[in-house]
Amino acid sequence: MQRLWVLLSITLGAGVAQADDTMRCGSQLISTGDRAFEVEEKCGAPAFRDVIGYTLGPYERREMKIEEWVYGPNNGVNSILTFEGSRLRHIERKRQ
Known part of the structure; x- marks a missing residue:
């Protein structure tokens, strides 16, 4: 019985963790892995855009x-999208 509860907790936890990996822009949906131009087509130009650094790609090449x-802000919440090498890697939401 305890094994069932552990499995159920892991399954439900994975669903909750997945929720931050998508964002709605009007009737469109964006998710991690999308390219920057796809996000801009669906959501329009961002209110703010900033280069925050650089990282090395696979094999440091x-x-x-x-x-x-x-x-x-949308209903008092800002959405912060982080791109690495033109790919959406993280979606974060912060209240104003």
């Missing part, structure tokens, strides 16, 4: 730009 885009 290529330098990739890390960029943050801010959308909002």
Whole structure:
């Protein structure tokens, strides 16, 4: 019985963790892994865009730009999108 509860907790926890990996822009949906141009097509230009640094790609052969885009506020919440090498890696939401 305890094994069932552990399995159920892990399954439900994975669903909750997945929720921050998508964001709605009007009737469109963006998710981690999308390209920057796809996000801009669906959500429009961000209110704020900033290059925050650089990272090395696979096998440290290529330098990739890390960029943050801010959308909002929408109902008092800003959405902060982090791109690495033009791919959406993280979606964060913060109350104003």
